[in-house]
Amino acid sequence: xxxxxxxxxxxxxxxxxxxxxxxxxxPPRTVYTSPDGTGYLFSPDxxxxxxxxxxxxxxxxxxxxxxxCREQGDNEVKVEVIIETGDPRDVICQAAxxxxxxxxxxxxxxxxxxxxAFLGSVSNHCAQNVKCPVLxxxxxxxxxxxxxxx
Amino acid sequence: xxxxxxxxxxxxxxxxxxxxxxxxxxPPRTVYTSPDGTGYLFSPDxxxxxxxxxxxxxxxxxxxxxxxCREQGDNEVKVEVIIETGDPRDVICQAAxxxxxxxxxxxxxxxxxxxxAFLGSVSNHCAQNVKCPVLxxxxxxxxxxxxxxx
Numbered sequence: 448x449x450x451x452x453x454x455x456x457x458x459x460x461x462x463x464x465x466x467x468x469x470x471x472x473x474p475p476r477t478v479y480t481s482p483d484g485t486g487y488l489f490s491p492d493x494x495x496x497x498x499x500x501x502x503x504x505x506x507x508x509x510x511x512x513x514x515x516c517r518e519q520g521d522n523e524v525k526v527e528v529i530i531e532t533g534d535p536r537d538v539i540c541q542a543a544x545x546x547x548x549x550x551x552x553x554x555x556x557x558x559x560x561x562x563x564a565f566l567g568s569v570s571n572h573c574a575q576n577v578k579c580p581v582l583x584x585x586x587x588x589x590x591x592x593x594x595x596x597x
Numbered sequence: 598x599x600x601x602x603x604x605x606x607x608x609x610x611x612x613x614x615x616x617x618x619x620x621x622x623x624p625p626r627t628v629y630t631s632p633d634g635t636g637y638l639f640s641p642d643x644x645x646x647x648x649x650x651x652x653x654x655x656x657x658x659x660x661x662x663x664x665x666c667r668e669q670g671d672n673e674v675k676v677e678v679i680i681e682t683g684d685p686r687d688v689i690c691q692a693a694x695x696x697x698x699x700x701x702x703x704x705x706x707x708x709x710x711x712x713x714a715f716l717g718s719v720s721n722h723c724a725q726n727v728k729c730p731v732l733x734x735x736x737x738x739x740x741x742x743x744x745x746x747x
Binding site: 460580581583 | 600603607608610699700705720721724725728729730731732733734735737
């Protein structure tokens, strides 16, 4: 959300007809087998419920992002949405290449060394693998400069 | 140079008074000792000559970059220069933080996995350590889209 806000203030030109394409990666559904391995831990009903939860979460985040675009975009900025299921690293790289994005903007968690070693860095992976320029926006410690000039 | 060209076409707003600050990192002078370790391999004269060579190289690259700013900048874009000696990773991060850059633009060599493992990735290091947003611009395989729209 911070990266989106930063982009709306600093990257989207007032005079151009830029389109923002929001990419959301839903993590793939884990198959939960029961401890004895003979069946699944969750009934189909429960799995459907989990799926609904994840879809609701995606919708809620996308809606929040769209609202930010409407409120902070200088003019009527066009917004499109891509929702895919998979590892965020793959989803983002594939989507950015497929739509021939002019620039890929990403937030960064700013994990420390240890956490990054285990989790990998999505932004790092994308910066190395995606074809277009990649802009990595970190949330500053004091988050007061979102509206700073370019 | 590609990253600079891309920025001039896509990042620098025509209406703003943006300043481009070119950062050039001169690698630190290696101390060449003679094989038997009793003295230096190069005489002071030779070292002075090597230094002159490196300074000439820096000047030449900076001049080329300035020329590009003059020719491709939409309006009279202001250009400043920082030249420091040291590991480019440290020089770039320290300079960007010191001048409170609004965005750090970097090119990327696009090294493969092996070369990156040995050399490290300057852009990767900076993206993780610098405070401001980092834009990594890779030279595309077909370098015809430098003037692409944002």
